[in-house]
Amino acid sequence: MDNHEKRQIIISGLGGQGVLFITRLLAEAAVMKGIPVLTSETHGMAQRGGNVVSHLKTGGYHSPLIRPRQGDLLLALDPNTAPLDSVFLKPEAIKAINSPSLHSTDSDRSTFYIDAVGGAQKSGSPKAANLVLLGFAVGVSQNMTPAKRLFCSMDDIRNVIHNRFSSDQKQSAQNIAALEIGAACAK
Amino acid sequence: MNERKLLLGNETIARGLLENGCRIVTSYPGTPASEILSAAAFFKNRYNLPVHVQWAVNEKIAFEIAYAGAISGLRCAVSMKQVGLNVASDPLMSASYMGTKGGFIVISADDPGPHSSQTEQDSRLMAMLAKIPVLDPDSPSTAKEMTGVAFALSEAFEIPVMIRPTTRICHARQDIEQHAFPESFQEPEFEKNPGRWAATPKFRFQLHRLLEEKLLKIALFEQTAPAMVNETRATKRSSRVIIASGVASAHAMEILQELGLFDSIPMYRVIQPYPLHSAFIDLILSTYEEILILEETTGVIETQFADRRRVKGRMSGHVPGAGELLPEIVENIIRKFTHLESLSVEKPSVPGKRPTLCAGCMHRAAFYAIKRAAPKAIYTGDIGCYTLGLNLNAVDTVLCMGASISQAAGFHHAFKQTKKRSPIIATIGDSTFFHSGVPALLDAVVQQVEFVLVILDNGTTAMTGNQPTPASGFGAFGEPLPHVDIESLVNGCGVAFCRTVNPYELKPTIALLKEAVQFCNGRGPAVVIAKGRCLLDKNPGPAPFTPVEVEITDECDECEYCTTHFECPALISGGEGRTMIDSVLCSGCGVCIEVCPKGAIVEKNTNPG
Ligand code: SF4
Ligand code: SF4
Numbered sequence: 001m002d003n004h005e006k007r008q009i010i011i012s013g014l015g016g017q018g019v020l021f022i023t024r025l026l027a028e029a030a031v032m033k034g035i036p037v038l039t040s041e042t043h044g045m046a047q048r049g050g051n052v053v054s055h056l057k058t059g060g061y062h063s064p065l066i067r068p069r070q071g072d073l074l075l076a077l078d079p080n081t082a083p084l085d086s087v088f089l090k091p092e093a094i095k096a097i098n099s100p101s102l103h104s105t106d107s108d109r110s111t112f113y114i115d116a117v118g119g120a121q122k123s124g125s126p127k128a129a130n131l132v133l134l135g136f137a138v139g140v141s142q143n144m145t146p147a148k149r150l151f152c153s154m155d156d157i158r159n160v161i162h163n164r165f166s167s168d169q170k171q172s173a174q175n176i177a178a179l180e181i182g183a184a185c186a187k
Numbered sequence: 188m189n190e191r192k193l194l195l196g197n198e199t200i201a202r203g204l205l206e207n208g209c210r211i212v213t214s215y216p217g218t219p220a221s222e223i224l225s226a227a228a229f230f231k232n233r234y235n236l237p238v239h240v241q242w243a244v245n246e247k248i249a250f251e252i253a254y255a256g257a258i259s260g261l262r263c264a265v266s267m268k269q270v271g272l273n274v275a276s277d278p279l280m281s282a283s284y285m286g287t288k289g290g291f292i293v294i295s296a297d298d299p300g301p302h303s304s305q306t307e308q309d310s311r312l313m314a315m316l317a318k319i320p321v322l323d324p325d326s327p328s329t330a331k332e333m334t335g336v337a338f339a340l341s342e343a344f345e346i347p348v349m350i351r352p353t354t355r356i357c358h359a360r361q362d363i364e365q366h367a368f369p370e371s372f373q374e375p376e377f378e379k380n381p382g383r384w385a386a387t388p389k390f391r392f393q394l395h396r397l398l399e400e401k402l403l404k405i406a407l408f409e410q411t412a413p414a415m416v417n418e419t420r421a422t423k424r425s426s427r428v429i430i431a432s433g434v435a436s437a438h439a440m441e442i443l444q445e446l447g448l449f450d451s452i453p454m455y456r457v458i459q460p461y462p463l464h465s466a467f468i469d470l471i472l473s474t475y476e477e478i479l480i481l482e483e484t485t486g487v488i489e490t491q492f493a494d495r496r497r498v499k500g501r502m503s504g505h506v507p508g509a510g511e512l513l514p515e516i517v518e519n520i521i522r523k524f525t526h527l528e529s530l531s532v533e534k535p536s537v538p539g540k541r542p543t544l545c546a547g548c549m550h551r552a553a554f555y556a557i558k559r560a561a562p563k564a565i566y567t568g569d570i571g572c573y574t575l576g577l578n579l580n581a582v583d584t585v586l587c588m589g590a591s592i593s594q595a596a597g598f599h600h601a602f603k604q605t606k607k608r609s610p611i612i613a614t615i616g617d618s619t620f621f622h623s624g625v626p627a628l629l630d631a632v633v634q635q636v637e638f639v640l641v642i643l644d645n646g647t648t649a650m651t652g653n654q655p656t657p658a659s660g661f662g663a664f665g666e667p668l669p670h671v672d673i674e675s676l677v678n679g680c681g682v683a684f685c686r687t688v689n690p691y692e693l694k695p696t697i698a699l700l701k702e703a704v705q706f707c708n709g710r711g712p713a714v715v716i717a718k719g720r721c722l723l724d725k726n727p728g729p730a731p732f733t734p735v736e737v738e739i740t741d742e743c744d745e746c747e748y749c750t751t752h753f754e755c756p757a758l759i760s761g762g763e764g765r766t767m768i769d770s771v772l773c774s775g776c777g778v779c780i781e782v783c784p785k786g787a788i789v790e791k792n793t794n795p796g
Binding site for chain 2: 014015016019023024027028030031034036037038039040041042043044045046047048049051060061063064065066067068069078081083084087117125127168
């Protein structure tokens, strides 16, 4: 198994922000590439605006949950929970955080900020901040050394979206537009 | 090779049931079990399978429907969450005595944590109480395999079999191998045998004896025996052993590998925690000096070791007695057991966001009206999205499904002799009312309980993902069905005051609630049906309201009345002198216009500039 297939990813946000959706896109990208995948999701009461978090592990794990100091990547839709989520990350892990006030220029070498809500508005789907952040995270990861890169590329995510929305071209195009806006911010 | 697909744990269970020829699947929605039946409905519809799939009015009824199919020789299953099993415990206790003909699986999903439940109860204890075998999957893929094993076990011993997944299995997703659905299905055949299917107490004793014999044999059943996951020369020599079941065993496997202990500490994965295989108990006690048991949420495996002097688990205090066995907790238990240094994890205290009703939810408007109509009332609440009326101080009690009505009755009887009586207002959702509110309302009518019952009728079971109710007029896969009218049902219960109102119209709602409070004095229950639609409900139907665009004018001095007493998440007081509207969240219900005491919230187009 390639080393870059083994990844532990945390995706967090508030119920209603679409954490489950982008978790699923990433997981489907793994399945498409034949990489074993396990995720753990938040359902139920917390989905009504409370804190939700998904764990996603690719490349052959047994447990669906990530332990503290093991995560490789964080996608945070709510900047307020990023410190708590960071407990689950390795020191060198990459963090992609949605924040209206901080910009990529504020980043250290592993923390990257994007105004995903603003990006979603620009893309014409105001609720697609989740996809903007996903595009951004995938873009950021592509700029990394192979050892830190994600198991999938922008093309993989585009393919997953194409397949999922094969009967709804318009939705597919909107989703990809939001994704691209995020990816462009990573350049 | 068969295609691999990404499936949710619950979806794999449904897939497993149907691949194994299950003919009836029933359920009542409840997190974390809900998606089992939705997925079964999806597969049935998609592949045109001859399976009866239905949401039942409650878990007891769901159980009894599936069970009758099973005693007719069909493979059948019922699924629910752990507290739902409490509701279904009556038929469960009896069904274990009478047994089954066709394979019968009871799926009861536990919620250690708890994440979305009132309790952390361990359904495996219910299996012990009922004296039926229980299987404990450690991943979505094993959950799927277990459906086949469970049917085989159930048919071999003519006994109901429980599968007990936990939240981490139900809501894990994994790439799963798909198999074909069967080409042909069993035909039902009910062999009359009143001595068994309608046994009188005298025969029940016989059945009980038979059941005990079955259990002894099931404790020898090879297909479900515990297996060592890491047999090597070194693990064979160890004096220590780890025994684990459920997701705790998945955590433990991974941790042993990462700590480099996988080749030295033997680990057994228990598939069937009850009855624990008798030969296994003997083997463990005669081979190992130190025995660590990891299981959720009580010591079910542990308790079956008669000699527990060398056993470390939940009962011995080596494993915490409450809460989820998160992998970091499992890691430290294993570290301690193998004399490695423990790790400490400091989690920064970040103020979390509490859940709240959606922006524009009809329940928020209804609760606000209730508070305005009877500010000093005792508010008995119930289980659903509307439990979040808590945030608005409009829910004082939440016990279990349907208890809002019976607790209202209890408060009435407790206070009726006293001078300082306050009004009592119960809130219950439409689905919960059908589930177990109706008998409580009958009781209240007969006992002339003076209270107002507000049925929050949003036409769906919202909290668990918008499953239909008996009033919906359609079933699990959208098929048209007859529907029950709530108002007629309430009238049929003998309630003299029953009126329906649109809660988005605050003034008429407040007026009607005041009238209801007046009415119930000396006359018994008054019912108000607050009728609207869940905003997340994607089933066809009219829109709950015509959205308006609202804005906040200069009149706003950020008094925070709307954000504290109405608490719509789209209204944000950020301490900048003026409350803001989050236009992404706002659904345009317009209720806040009437809530603001200063008149600072207005509809945009009617107020140019
Ligand atoms: S899901 Fe429906 S019922 Fe639940 S809070 Fe949202 S709008 Fe209200
Ligand atoms: S109109 Fe007012 S109450 Fe309704 S969703 Fe928008 S902000 Fe909330």
